[in-house]
Amino acid sequence: MPAVFAANVAGKVLGKLGSAAFQEICLVWGVQDEFHKLKQVLMAIKAVLVDAEEQQMRNQELTLWLEKFKDACYQVEDLLDEFEIEALRRQVLELGNTGRKVRNLFSTSNPLAFRFRMGRKVRKTNEMLDDIAASKSKFRLHETHEVKSVLHRERETYSFVKASNVIGRDEDKENIIKFLMNTTDGEDIPVLPIVGIGGIGKTALAQLVFHDERVQMHFDLNIWVCVTEDFDVKQLMIKIIKSATGMKCKDMNKEELHKVLLNCLNGNRCLIVLDDVWNEDNKKWIELKDLLASGDEGSKIIVTTRSSNVAIITGSAPQYDLKNLSYGNSLSLFLKLAFRNGEEKQYKNLVRIGEEIVPKCKGVALALKTLGQTAFKLPNSLGHLHTLMVTSEERKASSESLIPTCISKSKHLRVLDFVESSFEQLPNNIRYLKHLRYLSIAGNENIKKIPNFIWNLQSLQALNLGLCKGIEELPKDISLVSLPQGLKHLTSLETLAIASCEKLDLCMGPEVEGMEDALPAWFQHLVSLERLVIRDCPKLPSLPEGMQHLTALKQLEIIECPALSQRCMEGTGED
Known part of the structure; x- marks a missing residue:
């Protein structure tokens, strides 16, 4: 259903283009005319997607056209993301004018160079969409403005089977x-x-x-x-x-x-x-x-x-x-499609991954076939991949070869999940993932050091180091006794969890001088924070001043913090 996916991505992009925040970005960089044109072309193509979905089963060329448009939509989304990242960078610069470290971090970026480079990208993207829009005329597609899922419509079967x-x-x-x-x-x-x-x-x-x-x-x-x-x-x-x-x-x-x-x-x-x-x-x-x-x-x-x-x-x-396939039959079907005859004996680690994947298919043959024919082959084009998850069974062989290769081809990653992996150091090319929002290496007991390039990931919203028991060295300004000063600049941070911090000293500089063992006042700057979890901090006596400024906060959890819990007790506590 490429048309349905394309319509979803196009809708997301159009929503972002119409937002007040993005309109302001367009004005700052002087690209409002280019993006207005891009928006009009996207809307024109999106209007014929329903008809395209219904006709594509009878026209292979139309299916390829839909795939081309879907890829273009992802490219546009990544382009918009770059403008938002630059806007965030400028915001951090303004907040951090007194911090030389923050200035040095972004000193290589030149606003004029950025405007020139991105202006050229916008023009190329418009040219690409113009070509796609022009080629739609030969399919004689009719306009409609509601895209529905058509899972079974126009599905044509025939009697042959292998x-x-x-x-x-x-x-x-x-x-x-x-x-x-x-x-x-x-x-x-x-x-x-x-x-x-x-x-x-x-x-x-x-x-x-x-x-x-x-x-x-x-x-x-x-x-x-x-x-x-x-x-x-x-x-x-x-x-x-x-x-x-x-x-x-x-x-x-x-x-x-x-x-x-x-x-x-x-x-x-x-x-x-x-x-x-x-x-x-x-x-x-x-x-x-x-x-x-x-x-x-x-x-x-x-x-x-x-x-x-x-x-x-x-x-x-x-x-x-008709019942679901048994586990044994499911595994046999999966391995038959994933490997050539006897090849699975050479890749025992990949077979283990298959054994982990197969139960999740719940005996549905189509799911097993789809994953088997594709869940061990690395696609040639990963340019617009947004999520990369590496399962626990891939272990050291994958982390040393496959993962860095994937990352080098996937510069627009938003989510990178290495849960329970076993590599000893983070792949160095993670430092270039400026779109990355979520990074997890939870459960890795072999990694000993978190490199300083973590601070280069300016879009990062969540870093999960849970159960990384072997860590001996954290990035500069992070330690099991204080939070980093730079945390105040993460104005896009949505979730913050503080757990099992018996020695945590939150007196971090002149802003909170004289306040012993309390959350710092700069918490009020985390205006995007939606969830705050404070767990097992027995010495923490109170919430910081200015909590009322956290207008996005939806969930506050206070667990195993006796002094703070007493202050926040409903009806009787001071807070």
């Missing part, structure tokens, strides 16, 4: 073939609904059955029809005739279609598979079923559907509920 890629469905296959082989008396054609959630493997099971030699020999005519959302009886008649005979009859009316259909089915024992049925209109179903009843005795219908209501309407036999 049997070796279907794992864990042998018993289900035999049960359904047994139903097909049973002879039944009666006027109605027997219908078996196969029911299960999306991606569980209903279509794959029906395909296996459809091509089984016993089934092929038992039936005179095997017909496969992909139904999807639009249950139009006339269109289904056309599809059935085409599947049975190859005959195209789009120009025929219903009467003519009926005669052709009778000729196709009459005297033949037929198997008809109606794949992906969504219709819950009983009248439409009865009309189609009556048309299909002209097949010879022993004819059968299989319906695949996600809906139990559909199964109740269509089924003459009890519905066949």
Whole structure:
């Protein structure tokens, strides 16, 4: 669904472009005209995304166009982010004019050079979007302004399946073939609904059955029809005739279609598979079923559907509920798609990662296939990757090679999560991730030093060092006895947790001189702070002056701080 993703990113970008804060940024840098043009082009393309989503299944070139637009939207988002980062840098400079360290940190940045460089980027981005907008005309797309998820619309299946890629469905296959082989008396054609959630493997099971030699020999005519959302009886008649005979009859009316259909089915024992049925209109179903009843005795219908209501309407036999794959079958399918034959024996650490991933797929075949074909291959283009999470099982081999490579290709990362990794030092190229908001190395017991380049990450909002028991050296100005002076400049900080700090001395300079063991007054400058957690600080007697300035604060937790808790007790405490 590239159009849905593209629409989401485009909507986010348009929202940012329309914000008052960004309008001010545009005025400061003199790029309001360029961004106004960019906004107009984005809106024009976004307006045709619904139609593009519906047509892309029939047009591979349109799918590529959608992917190109989605990538462009990410590029625009990263461009806007650079302007916001520069605005934040200027704000920090203004706050830190008295601190030489802060001035030195940003002294290499030249406002004129930034304006020139970013102006050129904006122009190139506009040119790229103009090209995308111009090429949309050849697809003859219609405008609409509401993008909806269309998970099943226009999904087209066919009967072919590579049997070796279907794992864990042998018993289900035999049960359904047994139903097909049973002879039944009666006027109605027997219908078996196969029911299960999306991606569980209903279509794959029906395909296996459809091509089984016993089934092929038992039936005179095997017909496969992909139904999807639009249950139009006339269109289904056309599809059935085409599947049975190859005959195209789009120009025929219903009467003519009926005669052709009778000729196709009459005297033949037929198997008809109606794949992906969504219709819950009983009248439409009865009309189609009556048309299909002209097949010879022993004819059968299989319906695949996600809906139990559909199964109740269509089924003459009890519905066949398709269960999730077992863990063993799930792992076999995942490894088969992730590795070539026998290759998994060479990569035991990657197999362990697979063993960790597979349970999260909950036995859904489509999820396993998607991850298996892609959850160990590094994409060629990571330029607009925003989140990189490294699991605990990747260990030292990955941290020494794969992770630095990913980071070097992903300069716009917002989230970097190394939870429970085992490397001994942070990759050096993290210092260049100026977009980074969240960095976690929680649970790493091998790392001994947090480098000073952490201060270069000017967009950083959260640094998680929890359970890093081996740390011996923290960056300058950070220590288990004081908080850094530079914390006052993190005006975008949203969450701050202070825990298990029995020796914490918060008397940090002239601003709080004479206040023993208290939160410093500069806390009032953290105007973006949404959550403050103070835990296990027994000597902390009070909250700082100016707490009323923290207008964004939504959650305050005070845990195991007896003196402070008493002051903040509702109804009786001084605060």
